[in-house]
Amino acid sequence: MNIGFFIVGGIIFGLYMGLTIWNIMDSSKKSKKANYPRQK
Numbered sequence: 001m002n003i004g005f006f007i008v009g010g011i012i013f014g015l016y017m018g019l020t021i022w023n024i025m026d027s028s029k030k031s032k033k034a035n036y037p038r039q040k
Helices: 003-035
Strands: none
Touching: none
16 A cells, blocks of 8 residues: 555544544533633
8 A cells, every 4th residue: 555545544533633632622611611600
């Protein structure tokens, strides 16, 4: 197989994991803000 497939796959996988972690962190912040509005 061509090494380009692994490079492109790694980039896509890294982007997917980064966005997944960002989504979890963002929803956690929004949930905390909704449940505890006085805390920053």
